Amino acid sequence: MSPATKLIIVIVGLLSIAYAVWYFLPWSMSHRENMMQSGSLNIPQFSAIALQGREIFNENCAKCHGENAIGTNQGPPLLHNIYNPGHHGDNSFLRATESGVRQHHWPFGDMPQQPQVDKDQVFSIVRYIRELQEANGIFYQRHQM
Ligand code: HEC
Numbered sequence: 524m525s526p527a528t529k530l531i532i533v534i535v536g537l538l539s540i541a542y543a544v545w546y547f548l549p550w551s552m553s554h555r556e557n558m559m560q561s562g563s564l565n566i567p568q569f570s571a572i573a574l575q576g577r578e579i580f581n582e583n584c585a586k587c588h589g590e591n592a593i594g595t596n597q598g599p600p601l602l603h604n605i606y607n608p609g610h611h612g613d614n615s616f617l618r619a620t621e622s623g624v625r626q627h628h629w630p631f632g633d634m635p636q637q638p639q640v641d642k643d644q645v646f647s648i649v650r651y652i653r654e655l656q657e658a659n660g661i662f663y664q665r666h667q668m
Contacts (some may be wrong), residue, residue, distance in 0.1 A: 564591055564602075567650065567658035579644045583637055592652055599629045601652050610665045613649045616641030620645050628650055 569577065581590070587598025594600030605628060607612070618624075623636035640648075656662075 550560035552640055564592070564593065565658040567654050572647045573651040573654045576644075576649070579640060580648045580651055583640050584648065587628050587631070587634070592655060596631075598631050598634065602655055602661065604664070605660055606652070607656065608653065609662050610666045613646065616652075617642065617645050617651050 624634035
């Protein structure tokens, strides 16, 4: 085999490896999200309050936080362990809705305040999110910092 042929084989080999990494890395990062969208998400039997909350959530919050709270490209999933009740208590929902949220955990920008949603409606949204979280294994964990 001539040195030139060997060189070509090495280059082609390296390019294939680079391509494989480029192709599979994003795939594995979005894998969890795809899993949730493709049906391993548990939808519980919601309480009556949570059902009201779901409606209000879908009208006011889902365009950023996603249907079933799994997130979109405009906002984070609330079905996520960092929003377990020990880290983000029920009042953080009220604060977020009344005053908005400055970007701090995610790269989506600030959350604008949602003054059209009143306090009782926020607490029904909280019931909805908590029941959805519990059905998917997200429980209270004491926040340590
Ligand atoms: C325009 C998009 C948008 C809408 C609409 C929206 N949010 Fe958000 N929300 C965000 C973003 C973005 C963040 C994450 C900010 C960060 O931590 O970087 C966020 C964060 C939150 C948090 C976490 C607050 C904290 O203390 O970290 C809660 C709770 C929340 N949203 C609830 C809601 C509820 C309830 C609604 C509907 C009434 C809603 N959001 C509507 C974009 C949105």
